[in-house]
Amino acid sequence: MEKRIAVIGVIVENPESVEKLNSLLHAFSDIIIGRMGLPYRERNLSIVSLAVDAPQNVISELTGKIGKLDGISVKTAYSNKIFDD
Numbered sequence: 893m894e895k896r897i898a899v900i901g902v903i904v905e906n907p908e909s910v911e912k913l914n915s916l917l918h919a920f921s922d923i924i925i926g927r928m929g930l931p932y933r934e935r936n937l938s939i940v941s942l943a944v945d946a947p948q949n950v951i952s953e954l955t956g957k958i959g960k961l962d963g964i965s966v967k968t969a970y971s972n973k974i975f976d977d
Contacts, residue, residue: 897925897971898951902940906963910938913961917942920954945975 904910917924923946930939944951951968958966 893947893977895946895975895977896948896951897973897975898944898946899969900942900944900951900955900958901967901969902942902958903965904938904940904963905936905965906961907938909961909963913940913958913964916954916957916961920944920950923950923954 902913904913917927923944925943925945927943928941932939944954948970951970955966955968958964
């Protein structure tokens with residue numbers, strides 16, 4: 893199965909959605925290489941970056957679910973290299 897490396901950027905503007913976001917990330921934890929969360933208290937939001945390794949459709953599934961959460965924005969950048977696993 894072809895896999896891609898991607899970086900997912902998440903901006904959390906609604907703190908009430910954090911629990912749902914964390915639940916989603918736990919459900920997809922097998923594809924997450926690393927995660928960094930930065931609380932930006934001066935602006936009352938948080939920034940989360942994820943590095944993932946998975947088939948493109950699985951990455952899209954995760955980002956689609958994240959994007960449906962209230963007060964959360966998400967964007968993904970994919971590597972050009974495709975890995976056959």
